[in-house]
Amino acid sequence: MRTDHTSKMVGTAWGLLILNTLGSAGAKTIVPLPRSLIQMVTMGALVAAFALALAANLRLRFRASSYVFLLTLLLVPSVISSAHLESGFGALFRCARLALFVATLWLLSRWWDGSFTFVRHHIRVYFVVLGSVAAGLVMSPGAAMPELYGGRLVGALWPLTPPQIGQYAAVIIGLTVLLLLGRRTDRASAAFVIVPSLVLLALTHTRTATLGLVVGLVLAIGSLVLTSSAARRFFTWTVVLATVAAVALGSLLQAWFLRGQTKENFSSLTGRAKVWDALLAAPRTTSEQLFGVGLGDKSFGGLPIDNSWLAVYNEQGLIGVVLVGTTIVVLGGVALLRPPSLQRACAIFLISYCAIASYTEAGLGDASPYLLHLALAAALLAAPAEAANLAPPDVPRRRVPRWARRAEVS
Template sequence: MSGNPRRGAPPGGPATAVTRPGAEPRPAGTPKIVGIVWGLLILNTLGSAGAKTIVPLPRSLIQMVTMGALVAAFALALAVNPRLRFRASAYVLLLTLLLVPSVISSAYLESGFGALFRCARLALFIGTLWLLSRWWDGGLTFVRHHIRMYFAVLGSVAAGLAVSPGAALPDLYGGRLVGALWPLTPPQIGQYAAVIIGLTVLLVLGRRTDGAGAAVVIVPSLVLLALTHTRTATLGLFIGLALAIGSLILTSAAARRFFTWAVLVAAVAAVALGSLLQAWFLRGQSKENFSSLTGRAKVWDALLAAPRTTGEQVFGVGLGDKSFGGLPIDNSWLAVYNEQGLIGVALVAAIIIVLGGVALLRPPSLQRACAIFLISYCAIASYTEAGLGDASPYLLHLALAASLLATPAEAAPLSLPDVPRRRTPRWARRSEVT
């Protein structure tokens, strides 16, 4: 007989873990279509404004591609999760609450009909995250999707550099690397490179990938990061990695060795290449321009000094293009304050605090280290980059952190068929007595 010897196990197969009634079923693996949905979300957040490309691309065409990617992502996520099964997620819940002040402030149309369009985009973005939350189980599946997709984006940047170095390193951006095939700015490229470098390094330390495969990702990404001259991404990479590896030091010998060697290499580089590093960091700017953060401080002062009504202070002026007076704000907190008011700032702060608090309460693990890296990177970048209040790569980085901090789902409850109990014949009972 091929049935399981354990009592209550169904015949013909191994025993299945039985959980309490009403437990959320655990999906059997992550479907491949989920990776496609994640890639479409990344495509949607690439943006439509940037450097001039080799082949001029109309902005309307780029917006059609990015918005079409978001609609397709939502449709595919709905198709793969038709029963609308979600995982409880404080992160996505806070994002949903952030949508409320966005809609309230955008309804006044102070920022035009584009504000309502951006609200619809944010709603689709959040809805797709809710649908994907079913597969957030604390695993590394989404980390690999993240690295692969952004590495493909960096591949297009490298291809543009090879085809037309002049277009990829234009004088308009001071010789910094831009996207020559798809309009990407130096901060965008630096962000993508820094994030996948940090995640890949952590995968190597956790022995989830080999050194050769990691080098294929890390080495070209480091080159592209250096060509962008992006200080925020570089600082975010080093500080985020230091915090993430520091969380592994007590439990990982590889993390301790890497941290020791990294400190030694940094010390030697600071002594031997100090002048070159300083020149790279300053990017030929004057001290006045550097102290004002390339003119950002002037925009921030003007934004804070502008008169506002009580409603604008509480709810903001509606979702816009993250600019003030025609100039980019380049600060997530001030951009959220301008567009979603003090309520938006409080919700974004709650997102960072909740994710950071959960990460600190988790036991040391590779997933926790990756989450710490992503959270710290986004927190550092928020000072000179906007994006925490609208659909952006930063919200995707934090969504990835939330998926890493999620507890594994419980096994699906086992429902066994009622098998009638066989009655023992009388002659058998008599033989047992004798």
């Protein structure tokens, strides 16, 4: 009973971390939600996640994790740059949020043992989030696909942008496909998740999420090809179907991919390149180059940066870029050194997806879904705990009386 209760607390804490990273800015909802209320809910979720993780891990037992250690080091340039208040007092608030986020991951690392427990939590919670998007689409198609976003799907019940929805859909599709190949779920359950998620992904017209899903699955399934006949069959049929689709539906796929944009707009990545050039050309002091200007809203000149590496450079400087790059390299290196397994394949998918998305999405330097995806990869790559350490930390060891020990000796 105690173990089941602890598992529920851990799963709830993970779900609350996901709720915290949903954000407070996005499309207009059917029922207007004040941004202050949304921020109160998301921050309350983070505090509750920390409290639950602490209650489940009162003895403060952690698993050694280079990933969480590097995130802890990332706090140093974040605090140093934010202390100058160039980004206002909000920078210190974001530092406190990141510190609480990392502390919660440390507490939850106690249960990172290479199992699929957190994978299932990940899929279930994000599927519920996508369920709210689907419900908003049914309730008000106009609000869910507004002209402001070019008719792309947004969150009509909770303010979610098309890239967010595309990211959540792509991640749970990829993980579910891999669980199906590894026979960790049945076809009916997999279809229940994959089919509606694919529809929502298509309605978002999110190119980054689609590309990340395809490349991530290719790399992940490729790591299983030599050891799994199911992976080989899936890989072969996928290549055949993709070739047929490219020939038969080439024009439709091209139209979906371009989203009605001109070649000039497409080549500048929907205007992102102009913001990137301006950010790199802006004068900076030596301190700003090393530590950044402090945690902000991932924008420059009032426009979103939409690039994790440039956002980290702007807010946490070159030191932050080195730490984030080291994090990706370490996780990727550990994944490559592991023997072929389903856990390794899932981790490769998550790492490659985050690496691809980092080019057009920000989030690797602050509390975000991308850090949770990488935390899940770290949990999958963790070595299985020893049998002696698998017992709940709150269960005391059984004391053997002296007379019993004497009897055993005799």
